[in-house]
Amino acid sequence: NSDECCFQIEVTAMAVTIECQDGDGIGVIQGQETTVSVDLLGCDYNNIPIAGYDFLIQYDQTAMSLMYVDPGDLIEACGWEYFEFRFGANGNCGPGACPSGMVRIVAMAESNNGVEFAGCYDNAQNCLTQLAELHFLVSNDRTLECQVAPIRFAWYDCGDNSLSSVDGVDLLISRNVFDLTG
Numbered sequence: 355n356s357d358e359c360c361f362q363i364e365v366t367a368m369a370v371t372i373e374c375q376d377g378d379g380i381g382v383i384q385g386q387e388t389t390v391s392v393d394l395l396g397c398d399y400n401n402i403p404i405a406g407y408d409f410l411i412q413y414d415q416t417a418m419s420l421m422y423v424d425p426g427d428l429i430e431a432c433g434w435e436y437f438e439f440r441f442g443a444n445g446n447c448g449p450g451a452c453p454s455g456m457v458r459i460v461a462m463a464e465s466n467n468g469v470e471f472a473g474c475y476d477n478a479q480n481c482l483t484q485l486a487e488l489h490f491l492v493s494n495d496r497t498l499e500c501q502v503a504p505i506r507f508a509w510y511d512c513g514d515n516s517l518s519s520v521d522g523v524d525l526l527i528s529r530n531v532f533d534l535t536g
Contacts, residue, residue: 368395372506384495384499395483404475409507410514413455413504413505416493421491441457459486
């Protein structure tokens, strides 16, 4: 008298990366603006078509200040309809209640607001991989000279850092989390 459940699990290889901005080997310049890209794998790799994402990114707010986030080249070229970022993990906490150095970036290819539809969902058509571009102002605090300030994905729940399939049925999440430490 037991119930039976069946699950179909598909394991697929895909990666989203945050660029390591090293200023072409010389580091970033203190007191200046620098950009950091969030990308799919390169054009020689066949990425899974996606129609949305929800990224939670953490950065060291003592070393850099996030000024704004732009949609990536893939989002712009493909005509995705919705792109937004907000500070904090949830975007709805009051002053002093949000963790410092957190930004949530959300994008969708179709938000059902008219006859316009996204033109593409992966890099196969146009060889573009950039999903978002973060613009930081690097601190001019000289005690941070020659230091590394990580920018990384953060997880508070399973929906963080997820990708949506084109039909909206599947939520693509990682089964492994790799983090550069040290």
